[in-house]
Amino acid sequence: MTTVATARHPYIEALLQSYEMPRSGISWLNARRSAALERANSLAVPTTRDEDWRFTDISPLTKLHFQPAAEASRLSLADLSHYFIGEAAGRLVFVDGLFAPDLSATDDLPAGVQVSNLAEGLKHHGALIEPHLARHVPFNDNLFVALNTCYLRDGALVRIAKDLVHAAPVHLLFVSTRPEIAAYPRCLVIAETGSGCTVVEDYVGLTDGVYVNNAVTEIAVAANARVKHVRLQHESEGSFHIANCGVSLARDAAYASHTVTLGARMSRHDLNVVQQGEGAAARIDGLALISGRQLADTHTLLDHAKPNGKSVQLHKCIVGGAAHAVFNGKVLVREGAQLTDSAQESRNLLLSSRAHVDTKPQLEIFADDVKCSHGATVGQLDTEQVFYLKSRGLSEARARSLLTYAFGAEIIDRIPIPSLVARLERIVLDQTQSAS
Amino acid sequence: MIKADAKVLLEVRNLSATVAGVEILKGIDLTVRAGEVHAIMGPNGSGKSTLAKALVGHPAYTVSGGEVLFEGKDLFAIAPEERSRAGLFLGFQYPVEIAGVSNSAFLRLIYNTVQGARGKDELDPLEFDDFVREKMKLLDMDPNFLDRSVNDGFSGGEKKRNEILQMALLEPKLAILDETDSGLDIDALRTVAGSVNRLMTPDNAVVLVTHYQRLLNYIVPDYVHVMEGGKIIKTGGKALAEELETRGYDWVVEEYRRQESRPGSPAYAEMHL
Numbered sequence: 001m002t003t004v005a006t007a008r009h010p011y012i013e014a015l016l017q018s019y020e021m022p023r024s025g026i027s028w029l030n031a032r033r034s035a036a037l038e039r040a041n042s043l044a045v046p047t048t049r050d051e052d053w054r055f056t057d058i059s060p061l062t063k064l065h066f067q068p069a070a071e072a073s074r075l076s077l078a079d080l081s082h083y084f085i086g087e088a089a090g091r092l093v094f095v096d097g098l099f100a101p102d103l104s105a106t107d108d109l110p111a112g113v114q115v116s117n118l119a120e121g122l123k124h125h126g127a128l129i130e131p132h133l134a135r136h137v138p139f140n141d142n143l144f145v146a147l148n149t150c151y152l153r154d155g156a157l158v159r160i161a162k163d164l165v166h167a168a169p170v171h172l173l174f175v176s177t178r179p180e181i182a183a184y185p186r187c188l189v190i191a192e193t194g195s196g197c198t199v200v201e202d203y204v205g206l207t208d209g210v211y212v213n214n215a216v217t218e219i220a221v222a223a224n225a226r227v228k229h230v231r232l233q234h235e236s237e238g239s240f241h242i243a244n245c246g247v248s249l250a251r252d253a254a255y256a257s258h259t260v261t262l263g264a265r266m267s268r269h270d271l272n273v274v275q276q277g278e279g280a281a282a283r284i285d286g287l288a289l290i291s292g293r294q295l296a297d298t299h300t301l302l303d304h305a306k307p308n309g310k311s312v313q314l315h316k317c318i319v320g321g322a323a324h325a326v327f328n329g330k331v332l333v334r335e336g337a338q339l340t341d342s343a344q345e346s347r348n349l350l351l352s353s354r355a356h357v358d359t360k361p362q363l364e365i366f367a368d369d370v371k372c373s374h375g376a377t378v379g380q381l382d383t384e385q386v387f388y389l390k391s392r393g394l395s396e397a398r399a400r401s402l403l404t405y406a407f408g409a410e411i412i413d414r415i416p417i418p419s420l421v422a423r424l425e426r427i428v429l430d431q432t433q434s435a436s
Numbered sequence: 437m438i439k440a441d442a443k444v445l446l447e448v449r450n451l452s453a454t455v456a457g458v459e460i461l462k463g464i465d466l467t468v469r470a471g472e473v474h475a476i477m478g479p480n481g482s483g484k485s486t487l488a489k490a491l492v493g494h495p496a497y498t499v500s501g502g503e504v505l506f507e508g509k510d511l512f513a514i515a516p517e518e519r520s521r522a523g524l525f526l527g528f529q530y531p532v533e534i535a536g537v538s539n540s541a542f543l544r545l546i547y548n549t550v551q552g553a554r555g556k557d558e559l560d561p562l563e564f565d566d567f568v569r570e571k572m573k574l575l576d577m578d579p580n581f582l583d584r585s586v587n588d589g590f591s592g593g594e595k596k597r598n599e600i601l602q603m604a605l606l607e608p609k610l611a612i613l614d615e616t617d618s619g620l621d622i623d624a625l626r627t628v629a630g631s632v633n634r635l636m637t638p639d640n641a642v643v644l645v646t647h648y649q650r651l652l653n654y655i656v657p658d659y660v661h662v663m664e665g666g667k668i669i670k671t672g673g674k675a676l677a678e679e680l681e682t683r684g685y686d687w688v689v690e691e692y693r694r695q696e697s698r699p700g701s702p703a704y705a706e707m708h709l
Binding site (some may be wrong): 382383384385387388389390391392393394395396398399402403405406407408409410 | 516528545586
């Protein structure tokens with residue numbers, strides 16, 4: 001994907017035609033935006049000839065020339081209240097990419113827990129942000145990250161001070177309300193040494209129209225810190241969702257990711273976790289539940305750069321209709337990353353004869369004393385299980401939906417927020433009933 | 437309990453069935469009336485389980501001839517789930533494991549589905565919890581089984597208790613219990629048999645499919661049928677089961693062959709055409 005374009009693709013041309021550098025006084029940030037703009041100008045639009053995009057043809061997206069929203073839609077708290085998470089302490093809401101302070105709730109947070117929009121955070125804590133922003137998700141080789149970074153105006157900032165554990169989840173809600181908008185959501189999570197937090201990154205679509213979200217999330221987990229990251233993508237049916245998430249783990253840091261992909265016509269999620277310190281641990285759970293003509297592509301990289309690292313990954317896809325799921329999961333054990341313990345599993349359920357899944361677990365090991373396993377399965381519902389349920393009085397449709405749900409429940413039930421589990425259970429039961 | 441005027445629940449007439457194109461059942465006749473306990477015995481491969489699964493409509497078994505009436509209605513005209521709602525139950529020999537579905541949710545779902553279909557009251561989660569715990573006590577089942585996934589990681593005996601628990605919830609008119617005794621130690625066998633006996637009323641019936649006579653010490657059959665080669669070759673009372681226990685199956689098979697090779701028997705006619 002590092003190919004350099006000879007002439008600008010009309011897509012990039014259109015996206016950047018009205019681009020103006022913000023008149024921000026922060027020089028380091030402007031320097032990063034300029035560098036990103038330069039990369040956005042020179043990187044080619046990926047095609048299925050690029051190995052990383054083999055199964056995902058983004059040409060439907062590149063025909064659309066949407067612009068960022070100039071002003072926010074007016075939404076009331078009542079419009080969104082059913083998306084709010086009861087257990088949460090700290091909520092930031094962005095509407096069509098723009099921060100909505102009236103819908104956010106950041107009062108009454110303990111000292112040392114900072115939940116604010118990025119623009120506000122930069123005013124007071126620039127020195128804390130500078131080492132992290134645009135540092136955990138590199139834009140050099142990735143067009144979408146470059147575009148997001150040059151359009152970086154605002155975003156969500158979560159910072160937990162040293163040795164502080166913020167047990168209640170922080171909710172970052174990104175709502176899309178209008179068609180023909182390209183939004184560039186941005187999140188930065190900084191968990192300082194010995195701290196802990198749970199962050200929910202939540203994307204919902206409230207319009208039937210076509211829009212694009214191109215999101216970048218950076219998570220820095222310092223030594224001995226723990227971050228739980230829940231990511232829900234429930235965009236509108238016609239939308240496009242591109243997301244890049246980079247996680248850096250310092251010594252003995254722990255990171256758990258729970259990603260649930262339900263929406264969008266086409267979605268692509270790249271998650272790169274780098275174990276930069278010894279003894280770091282990562283758990284990566286993923287569930288994609290898609291039907292109709294949806295495409296959901298997940299690329300993950302677990303980079304074991306230091307010894308004694310652990311990683312456990314379970315990615316599941318439930319594919320109905322003529323939908324297409326892609327999973328590419330790479331586990332890289334670098335030279336010297338001895339005693340790495342890694343297990344990766346990709347499990348896929350096809351609900352119809354037209355459903356399609358491409359799964360590619362990859363292991364690259366450059367150390368000699370490691371324990372690594374990986375595997376992939378693709379299957380259909382078990383006919384003996386379906387029959388067992390029917391023999392107890394359940395209809396064929398009910399039996400199939402229950403078994404489909406059970407397949408996904410393994411991932412959902414591990415999400416550490418009960419109200420979110422309940423909400424997802426309802427959504428998944430509804431979807432499995434219509435998908436089967 | 438045999439009562440000549442009791443209602444006929446199940447009427448199997450000359451039933452034949454195939455599995456993967458091979459004929460396994462070759463003309464079964466069986467009548468089960470309300471209040472009766474039938475035991476179907478026979479050596480491995482004689483077709484006992486095939487009969488059980490064909491009746492409940494397992495997709496791997498194709499009915500190739502004959503008919504079955506359940507309470508006077510054509511059983512094969514309705515789908516497996518409707519057979520269950522109508523009151524037919526199979527306790528499986530090998531109940532499947534369903535990871536990800538909690539046993540309590542599963543039991544409540546099947547209970548309410550069948551109750552609803554029968555026009556009876558459904559129970560909400562709290563009411564059902566009390567109700568199912570009472571039933572579990574009678575089966576000497578640990579309430580922890582409610583929180584686990586359906587049959588997932590259950591021992592053989594635990595799975596069988598879970599089958600009988602489902603029978604207790606669904607209150608079938610006719611329960612077919614396929615090798616329910618296998619995998620049970622003697623105490624568990626007694627508990628399970630006690631539960632089945634308690635579920636017996638003058639209006640329902642049980643068909644026990646079993647390889648051994650052991651279970652029949654606890655659930656006393658009115659009829660014992662011996663299956664061999666896809667047919668019922670001998671029918672008797674409880675004494676027949678005891679005789680099978682001491683003498684094995686060979687003599688019944690021998691006796692049947694002698695009978696069949698007599699002039700005038702259908703088999704004789706076939707051989708001497």
